[in-house]
Every structure is written in structure tokens, then in C-alpha cells.
Amino acid sequence: MATFIAIVLAAVLTNNFITVKTYGICPFLGVSKKTSSAVGMGIAVTIVMVIATLVTYPVYTYVMVPLHFEFLEIIFFIFIIASLVQMLEKVIQKLSPALYGAMGIYLPLITTNCAVLGVTELVIGDMSQFLAGATMNIGWAVLYALFAGLGFTLVMIIMSGMREKLNYYKTPKALSGFPTAMVTASFICMAFMVFTYIVI
Amino acid sequence: MNKYKRITLDGLIFQNPTFMLVLGTCPTLGLISSAFSAAGMGLTVVIILTLSNVIISALKNVIPNAVRIPCYIVIIATLVTFMRMLLEKFMPDLYDSLGGFLALIVVNCIILGRAEAFANKHTVVESAVDGLANGFGFTIALTLMGIVCELIGSGSLFGAHIMDFTIGIFATPAGSFLVYGISIALFVFVIDLFEKAKRVKINKLARENMLDKEVA
Amino acid sequence: MTVKEFFKSTSFKCICVLLTILLVCGIFLTVMYGLLEVTEGERLQRAVAKVYAGETVEIYGKGADGEQTLIGADEKAPQGLISESVVQSTSTVNQMYKITFPDSKRVDYLVQVTGTGGYSGGTVTCWVPVQMNEDGTAIAGIGKVSIASNVGQSFIGKIQDAMLESYGPAYEDGKLYTPADGFVSAGASLSSTAIDNAVNGAIIYVKSAILGIVPGGQFAGFDDPHGLINTDLSSFEAADGVVTYKIVTKGSADDRNMHPGQFTLTIIVDATKTVDDIIIDDNGSTGEYGKHMYGINNYIGKGLEYFEGLLGDGWAYPSDGEIITGATESNYNVVYACAYAVKNYQNCIDRAGGNN
Numbered sequence: 001m002a003t004f005i006a007i008v009l010a011a012v013l014t015n016n017f018i019t020v021k022t023y024g025i026c027p028f029l030g031v032s033k034k035t036s037s038a039v040g041m042g043i044a045v046t047i048v049m050v051i052a053t054l055v056t057y058p059v060y061t062y063v064m065v066p067l068h069f070e071f072l073e074i075i076f077f078i079f080i081i082a083s084l085v086q087m088l089e090k091v092i093q094k095l096s097p098a099l100y101g102a103m104g105i106y107l108p109l110i111t112t113n114c115a116v117l118g119v120t121e122l123v124i125g126d127m128s129q130f131l132a133g134a135t136m137n138i139g140w141a142v143l144y145a146l147f148a149g150l151g152f153t154l155v156m157i158i159m160s161g162m163r164e165k166l167n168y169y170k171t172p173k174a175l176s177g178f179p180t181a182m183v184t185a186s187f188i189c190m191a192f193m194v195f196t197y198i199v200i
Numbered sequence: 201m202n203k204y205k206r207i208t209l210d211g212l213i214f215q216n217p218t219f220m221l222v223l224g225t226c227p228t229l230g231l232i233s234s235a236f237s238a239a240g241m242g243l244t245v246v247i248i249l250t251l252s253n254v255i256i257s258a259l260k261n262v263i264p265n266a267v268r269i270p271c272y273i274v275i276i277a278t279l280v281t282f283m284r285m286l287l288e289k290f291m292p293d294l295y296d297s298l299g300g301f302l303a304l305i306v307v308n309c310i311i312l313g314r315a316e317a318f319a320n321k322h323t324v325v326e327s328a329v330d331g332l333a334n335g336f337g338f339t340i341a342l343t344l345m346g347i348v349c350e351l352i353g354s355g356s357l358f359g360a361h362i363m364d365f366t367i368g369i370f371a372t373p374a375g376s377f378l379v380y381g382i383s384i385a386l387f388v389f390v391i392d393l394f395e396k397a398k399r400v401k402i403n404k405l406a407r408e409n410m411l412d413k414e415v416a
Numbered sequence: 417m418t419v420k421e422f423f424k425s426t427s428f429k430c431i432c433v434l435l436t437i438l439l440v441c442g443i444f445l446t447v448m449y450g451l452l453e454v455t456e457g458e459r460l461q462r463a464v465a466k467v468y469a470g471e472t473v474e475i476y477g478k479g480a481d482g483e484q485t486l487i488g489a490d491e492k493a494p495q496g497l498i499s500e501s502v503v504q505s506t507s508t509v510n511q512m513y514k515i516t517f518p519d520s521k522r523v524d525y526l527v528q529v530t531g532t533g534g535y536s537g538g539t540v541t542c543w544v545p546v547q548m549n550e551d552g553t554a555i556a557g558i559g560k561v562s563i564a565s566n567v568g569q570s571f572i573g574k575i576q577d578a579m580l581e582s583y584g585p586a587y588e589d590g591k592l593y594t595p596a597d598g599f600v601s602a603g604a605s606l607s608s609t610a611i612d613n614a615v616n617g618a619i620i621y622v623k624s625a626i627l628g629i630v631p632g633g634q635f636a637g638f639d640d641p642h643g644l645i646n647t648d649l650s651s652f653e654a655a656d657g658v659v660t661y662k663i664v665t666k667g668s669a670d671d672r673n674m675h676p677g678q679f680t681l682t683i684i685v686d687a688t689k690t691v692d693d694i695i696i697d698d699n700g701s702t703g704e705y706g707k708h709m710y711g712i713n714n715y716i717g718k719g720l721e722y723f724e725g726l727l728g729d730g731w732a733y734p735s736d737g738e739i740i741t742g743a744t745e746s747n748y749n750v751v752y753a754c755a756y757a758v759k760n761y762q763n764c765i766d767r768a769g770g771n772n
Contacts, residue, residue: 006537014536020570022229022373026309029225071285071449075277075441078306082273111273112312114226114304121303129538129568174389178222182381189374196536234573263437267430271437278441285452292454292462296565297573354574354603361576368603371571 003134004143009198010130011147017115018155018185019192024115028156029181031106038160042153044106046146048088049119052081053145056120057138077120082111115152119145158188204329211333214395215406217310218341219387224310227301228342229376235358238346240294241301242339244287248279249311249338250331253319255279257327260320272315273306280305310338317409345379457491460513463543466562467526468515475526476514484514496528498625505648505666506678507531507617512625515545523548525622528564531614533606533678538568540610544618547584548626555622558583561615566607574604575611583615592616592649592664594680596698620648634767638760641731644752646678652764657687659764661757665749667700679749683757690719691754701746708742715754723755731755 017023024045031041056077064070089107093100110116123141131140162184171180217223224245231237255275256263263271284302287295295302305311314334319327350356353370355363369375422428464475478495479485487494496511508530515524525548530541545559561580566572579601583593593599593612600608623629635647649664661683680698685691694712701709715723728734731752739747 010536015568019373022226022376023304025225025229026223029222071281072442072445074281074284074303074306075274075438075445078273078277079270082270111269112307112309114307117304117307118300121300125300126567129534129536132537172385174385174392179381179385179388182377182384186374186377186381189372189377190369193369193372193374263433264426264430266426267434270434274434274437274441278445281445282448285448288454289452366603371574371603 002132003140006132007130007140007144008147009195011144012151012154013192013195014198015130016151016155016192016195017118017148018152019189020196021118023118024113024152027106027109027113027115028152028159028185029178031109032156032160032181033163035157035160035164037106038156039153040102041106041109042149042156045110045113045115045152046149048081048085048107048110048113049116049145049149050142051084051088052077052116052120053123053141054138055080055084057123057141060124061138073121073124077117078111081116081120085111115148119148155188155192159185162188203326207326207329208333211330211335212337212340213391215334216337216341216387217313217334218338219384220391221313221407222384223313224308224338225380226304227308228345229373229380230301231298232342232345232349232376232379233353233371234297235343235346235350236294237297238342239339239358240291241298242335242342244283244298244302245305245308245310245338246332246335248276248283248305249314249335250328251279252276252311253314253327253331254324256315257319257322257324263320268320269312269316272312276311276315277306310334341383345376345383348383349375349379455492457487457494460487460494461489463528463562463564464513464515464526467543467545467560472518474516474518476516487513502621504617504620505646506533506613509617509621510541512621521550523552524559525626527618527621529614529618529621531610531612531617533613534566534569534610535571535604535606536568538566538607538610540566540569540572540607540614542611542614542618544615546618546622552626554627555587555589555619557585557587558615558619560584561611563611566610569604569607569610571604572607575601575607579608580611592662592680594698596680616649635760638756638763640756642752644749645756654764654767657765658692659685659757659761661685661753661764662697663753663757665700665753667745667749679746679753681750681753683754685757685761688719689758689761690717691715691758692717694750694754696750699746700749701743709750710739710741710743710747712750715751718754720755720758723751723758726751727755 015021018025018028027041027045032038059076059080060070060073064073064076085107089100092107123136123144127136127140127144130144134140159181163181166180166184211217215221218228227241227245231241252272252275256272259271280303283305284295287298287302314330318330322330347357349370350358351362352367353372353375355361355366367375370379460475464473475487475494476484476497477487478497478499480495484497496513498509498512501511502509509527510530511528513526515526516522525546527544527546528541529544530539532539534540541564543562543564545561547556547559548554549556561583563572563575563580579599582599586593586599593615595605595608595612599612599615634651635645638645638647640647644665646664646666650662652659652661654660661681663679663681663683665679665681667678678698679696679700682693682695682697683691684693694715696712724731726734726737726739727748728737733748734744739751741747
């Protein structure tokens, strides 16, 4: 239970992918103009992160490490993620056209989203600080991926809410667009810094 | 000659990947709290980008259109893994300071973006020049912001202690976002000021094209 | 589509090209990996070069026969002196090597140790060179500590060389390094704590493994019903009927799972078996809780009865009473340490008498 809480808090708040690790910034800046699209992107990323971890973690731990193929991890991981995204797109298109309409356009962008590759690389590294003494296994890895994705979604939603409001104000030409978004993001990061005081 | 000058200027200034196209933001924000890591990341990207541009441009007639993206990703991933091995062997300090972002170069949109937008349509030499120009555009941008962030956030420059006055927030992602945002605004402002004429329009078109392609 | 058509189709070409590129890349990387692999031996040589910059040293590890053997510069998988890592209270000793110097008799033990208690529950792994005196009977000092790796320490870059070099000149036998004593880099105090723990851990390990001084041996058999006292790090001195304790608490007793940090306290108990003076050297309270602590001056002049009254039956964690102040965990650490100090007064006097 302690490990569960530690992982959830770390993934969502203290080590949030966007505000602390700065992973997945491209969709964070690109798809956060409207809350609806931010939610869609966030959920799509979360799903891909969970499935990617579910596949890469066992492949790495039980196949690549025993065979001493660790150095091929990047190629394998990116290949698995790219194929997964393609497959997921096809499956969703077949099973639920409605969901595909809502989420389909975000899926191709996810291959080059570093949050997905980032989480698969993180969980095969040293995770001891989040585990509160437990041993790393696939369950914790997937849990971490799930809540890291939800943390990503949370910040996406906050950001999109702020940007929707910002539309009502006139900004100087040089500051409009990305600069304003980044300064907004900076304030969100500052707000999230308070969570670093959570001692697990 | 004019052609190469144009490619170089585009990569360095008018289509600077960091400031104008806002690509490769993750490593930028993650590493500009230290000038050393920022410059190291920049130079690593220069090498990978140039090599990937050259290889992809050389293979552009061999790779079928349908599987071009997987092929590019495999080539880039190979180059990144190779760079990672080289750095771990010969520059362990840089290897440590780049941390997880080294592997994430694979998904750096600049590299795949240049492969898709430039290298698969141009000759090997042009692609090499384009890779170098964009890579150095990225490096210069990162290093400049790294200097600002490190000086204010940690009171040092490339690790050498300079002053005791620091504002801690500049050593965190919050400060990186702030510096990056303001840098873009300044850059755009200066470009606007000096190059009001057609350059900017061309650039804007290119930028829209780029975004369209990414979404498509 | 017939088989023949398939071999002429674009799909076939696509598969061929993709597989060829994968194969070529895989072979290229495998060859390069063979050429560029960084072996354990190379990592060790790098670490040694960083610690002993510019000095010529010889590294000894354990050979196949269990004897100490010289490790060559191009050895791929050197064996250290430790076969399994040793877990201590605030650190884990991963490996140890003996370092000798061709032009002098000096002997160092280079210990790779992971200190806990860093930022966000992370750790810092350091190489700590422990220098022995000339006849190898005591630790003479600490060389420059070098950071090997860390887990989750975002501000590790703020650790200054000055701090890593400061351990050596400040070395005193039995003294512990703590951030409160100045072994800290501004802006990275938690990472500094982890490094301090690593250095303390290295010293404790070398003492027990090389010099045969059992950690916590001084306290063997003392009353500590909840195991809250960190006997590895604590010490006492007894003279003229007055016992001066340096007590480090674990923050959380073995049977509880609360997390204030560890407290370092100096407690003086006089011949009347009451607390003569108490100083908090390092306050382990997290965040703002320290403000709500029960005033420590209340403990001066009090004996075992008073402290047991505060703690309740069997020194258990009290559910009500005077020390429930909003910083109960911190109070519990301090009161428990006082009770421990008073209760074991006679043990200290006996043991000190025996030693003399």
C-alpha cells in the first residue's frame, strides 16, 4: 500500500512528466489550445504509455537483459511504440468509430511524443526512490506509466483552461502564441513545485 | 553558392528550429539549466542530424514511400545508440549530465522533421549543409539560454562559480519555460524589426507547411 | 495475388528494405558495441583516476583464490574485496578496493557506498577514499569524495567541489558528518544529507571490516525496546560520573512507519541520573513541524520516571498526553532518546569503567 501511494504521488505530483521532467512538451504546447482536445490527447497518451510499458518492460527484463542486448533498447522500444500506435489506430477505427473520431487524429502524433519513450526508458532504470522498499516488477511499472499519463493529462487540462481564458486578452505580437504559452507553463511549474515538499 | 548560403541562413536564423519552429522542446527545457549540458546536447544533435540527413538523402530512392517513417526511425535510433556508446566511452561526464534525454533524441522532432521536410527531397551535400545549419541553430539557441539560466539559477557558467547571487527558480523547469518563452519573443521581435519585408512571410508559410505536415 | 506477384509487388519491396535496414543497423550496432563497450574494469579505473587525480596508485581486489591481488589496468571484470553489498542503517556499501601508493607506505580503502535520505527519497552513490594511518591501526582521514551516480537528485549539480573536499580536513574519530555541521551545499541540502550518510557509512564499514570495531558495539545490550536509536551512528563518553551521549535516532521506530527525519542530539546525564543538558544538533523535523515541538528545556533536570510518564507503557508511542503538540513524531524521537540516555546511564558507567 505504501508503495502504491508513493508511486501515485510521485507520478502525478512530485515527479510530474511535464512540470518536473519536461517530457512530452510538444503535444503540451501544440494541442492545449482547447480543453476538449487536451483531454483527448491526454487520454490517448496515457493509453499508449500503459500499453507500451506493458510490452517493453517484460521484453527488456526477460529477453534483452538475459541475452545481453541492452544496447539495442532504443531501436526496440521505438519500434514497438511505433507499431503499437499503428495497431491501436486500426483497432480503434474498427471497434469504435466514435472514439476514433474523437481520438484518432492524436494517435499518429504520439509516436514522436517523448513521454511515451521516456516512461519506457524510466521504468527499466533505477526506480528505487518511488518504491518505498518494494522490488520493481511489471505491476509497479504499469502503475507508474498509468499515473504518469494521468499526471500528464492533468497538467494538459490545467494548461488548456488557462489558454482558453488567455484568448480574451490581447498580447503584443511578439509574445502571442508560443511565448505566452511558455510563460503560462512556467507558472504552472512553479505551482507544482510546492508538491516537492511531499515526503513519501 | 547562393543556394547553400540560403540553406545555412534558414537553419541558423530564419527557420531556426528552436526559436522559429519551436521543435525539440523537451531536451531544450530539460537541459538549459546547465550551459554544459545544453551545449553538449546541441553538439550531439548536430552530429546525429547531419549523419541522418546524409544517410536518408542517400537512400531516398531506395526507401519505398509507404515504409519511410519506420525506416527513418530505425536509422535515427541506430545513430542515437551509436552516439550514446561513443559518449559513454569517451565523454562520461557529458554522458552522465545528459541523462535520459540522450535516448530521447530519437523522438526529437527536429531530426525526423528535417528528414521528412528536407533530406528526402534534396541531394546529399545540400542535406548535409541543412543538417549542420539546423544543428548549429539548435546548439546556439540552447547554449545561449543555458548561459542565462545557469548564470541566474546557479551563479555559475559552464560549471565555474561566478557569483553568489542566485534565483533558484531559474535552475528548475519553471525558469526554463520562462527563459525559453521570453527568448522566443525577443527573437521574433528582433527578426520582425530588421526583416519586416518578405523574408518573414516566406518563413511563416514554411512554418505553416511544417505544422500541416506534422498533423497530417 | 499469386506468390509470384507478391514477390514483385511494392509490399514485398517495402518489407525487404525495412528488414535490410534493421539488419544492417543491428549488425553495425553489435560490432560497435563490441568495440566500445565500457567494462566494469574501465569504470573502476575512471573512478580511481577521478579520486586520485595525478597520483600513481595500485588497486587491489580479491583474486580467484580469495587473496588480495593487483588489478591490472586492462582487467575487464575486476573483483572487489566485498562479495555482497552490506546494508547499513543509512547507507549500503557496494564495493571496496585497497589502494596503495608505490612511492609511499600509505594505504587507502576506496569504498563505493550509496547514501540514503536524498531528495524525494532518492540516493547518492559515492566513491569514498578512507585513508589509514601508517601502521594501519586507525583511520587517518578521508580523501576527496567523488559522486558516482544518483537516483532522482535534481539538484545534484549544486553540490560543490568544496563540500566534497571538506570531509578530509574535518575528520575526527567517532565524529559524524551532518548537514548541520556544515557538510552541506546550498540548494541541495537533501542530496548533501545522502552524501554525508554515504561518507559516514564508508567510515563505519572500514572500521568494522578492516579494524574490527563492531558498529554499535558500544551500545550492545542497552535497553532500546522499540529500536529507535541508531546505534551505528551514536556514541557516548563517560567521565567522572557524567555521561555525554551523542544520540542519532532513526526517525521512525522499527515497528512504526512514520517519517520525521533522524534527530542528532547531545544529551548529558549526570550522577543523579537526570538530564543535565540537551542540545538538538540536527533537527529531523520535516517542513514546519519543528516549530510545534515541545520545548526541550522541559527535559532538563528530569529523570526516568518523568520520561516514562510521557512515553507511556513500554515506551510505546503515546496517544495522548503532554507531548501531543502537532509535532508528535518529532517529540517522540527526542523524549525516547532522553529516556534511553537516562535508563542506560549505569550501563555506560560500567562499560567505561571496564574499558579503562
